[in-house]
Amino acid sequence: MSAGVIAMEDAGFIIGSYVLTFAVIAGFTWRVLRGGRRLADRIDDDDKYWT
Amino acid sequence: MDVEPEVPNPPSVAAAPVVALDDAVAVIGGFPVLAGATLSIGVGEIVLLRGPNGAGKTSLLRMCAGLLPISRGSGSIFGFDLATQRDSIRPRVGLLGHRNGLYGDLSVFENVTFWGSTVGATSAEAEAAMSRLGVDGRLRDVVVSKLSAGQKRRTALACLVARRAELWLLDEPHAGLDAAGRDELDGVLRQAVGSGATVLVASHELERAGSLADRIVDVVAGQVHEPGAST
């Protein structure tokens, strides 16, 4: 095994872990925001304690 | 039968209603099984709940027993709040629901003794309750799972007698009982009331329970319309 192969594998793992992390964050965030938008339509603004 | 009724001292404040519900709402799984019950029952009354299946009779009884939480409105039993003081209510209330609350692998005597013991009744008192309901003698040591439906019902009533409740909540108590059993049930209830207990009974057996009851309350679509409510 040459050092180059290991480095390539390393890069895949490193980039992969960043991509995975940010993909999961984006997915979760999107779900939360979408749920919020959808429900917000059906509730009076007076009932939202944050407005 | 010369058995003394197993009912302790009547509540000290005789004037206060035993059951006082004000627009009480109870919810199961998002559905309002009780959509507004206003009811007032005084000491020593026998009140019959009447209504079609699914009207909320069972839920009303379970709420009074502190099993079903009160979601809206207010209610009190013996002056204790149903929302916050259920611990003080429960020891004074006896509930006979659709299910008997018996242990199938224990004998009649063991069941009655067990439930009596939870309020400190002696086994002599348990035996008395059993003979009052006719589940003594041959049946005494029979395992409950081998009894007929009516005999189980009698055993459950005997447990209730041994528990010495002050408010009796009975859900279709006549169901499964033969004619003799119904007579005994009526006798037990009259005797309990005579010594200060209060009875709330849901029943389809109108001529039977109606003759016993002081008053009939209709339960319609989760609501209680009390004819001549004293509130």
Added chain:
Amino acid sequence: MNRWRIARLIAGKDLRIERRSKVLTNQVLPFAGVTMVMFAFALDASNLLERVAPGLIWLATLFSLLVLVQRSFSIEGEDGALDALRVAGVDPVAVYWGKSIALGVQLAVLEVMLLIAAVLLYGAEVPLGGVVLLLTTLVTATCGLACVGTLYGGLTAGFTGRETLLPLLVLPVVAPVLIGATRAVESALGTGGVALSEGWPWIGLLAVFAVAFGVGGALAFGPLIEEAT
């Protein structure tokens, strides 16, 4: 009526029901036994079996614990007895202790049987010097398992899907017992040349676990069954 008498009453009732219905002897013990046999099929090497025997004993105990807890609360649920206990205003701490004691007694019987099975099937040996450590482990681990089992059994009783929720809740919690009891039994049996003295620190872990969940469970059990609908 004080708390302790009611607890004894409830424990006595549960054990009497067990004596009549014989679920432990006729169903749970055979289940645990067949688990031990299946382990032997999966780990097809007799020297390995002797090495891992302590772990397998406790694994089989945990699986059987789940079955016993289900049983302990199905006798309350079958005919509405749990509701009746709540209406009767029976002190929930006493119910918790009573049911824990009954569960613990059944677990102890089961563990002794599993130990015998390990000796017979896996060729494990019990040296005389390890008997005290072995018994202490059994007692402390059983206390912890019974407390956790009763607590989560009470929580899930009366809900649909309790059969699947119970293992999900119980297994991660009892992981320390699995680890601690396995290591302690290993040193009691001298498995793999582990010294006897190495077992005692694990007893500390098991004892802390039992006390923590005994106290936590007694506090939490009442509010938890109170909130069941």
Added chain:
Amino acid sequence: MTPPSPTRATEAPAEQVDGGARSGTGTFATRMFGIATLVTMGWLVAFGLGFSPADRDQEEAVRIMYVHVPTVWLAYLAFTVTAACSGLYLFTKKHSLGFDRFAGASAEIGVVFMALSLATGMLWGKLTWGVYWQWDARLTTTALLFVSYVGYLAVRGLGGSHDQRAKRSAIIGLLAVLEIPLVHWSVRLWRSLHQEATVLNTNGDVDMDGLMLFSLFVGVVAFTLLYVWLLLHRSRVMAMEDQLDDQGLDRAIDARRAEATS
């Protein structure tokens, strides 16, 4: 009679994304947190993948640490907040459902990030230890806790009224915290008996120079901001879910009352 379903009975109108619903659960404060999160996340990527040097032992693999360690931190922070809010719910007089929703929202976030930290931890482990999984005390504790909190979320979903849910899950939330030290202690004790098979470094600890430390710091700050932002949004969504439940119940009660008079 069929009870009207209290939640999600009607679908949101099609033009949900724009118009009146533009704000959703956002406020000025959450937008500030959101912007700060995005900025620091950008820094994290720049420092983590770019400016920070390779480690002497781990070489480039150390870069996974800059996302892995903050996810672990976030997960534990979330579970601590769950426990604190559970306690506040149980032991304050008011029994405010707000605390319950914070506890639930925090546990959800914690479970997501704990799964993420297990995944990135395994990738890192493959590079530093040569294997995806090692029965190391930290990994094992984390995996067990992950399952515990999945159980906590299952308990939240058992049903009943909001107050029932709150009380039940608050108790389980506090028991789960009781579990953390017990599980950690037992797993540590268990591992201490064994030789740790390692390829490069015993436990992933790194001799950190200034820039590495700074990158890690950026990561922790970015994920903490993200946590606050997510927590605010999620708990508001939960508040709306509860609100809709109540509204559905009101309608159901009215419908039942109408039944009686008709």
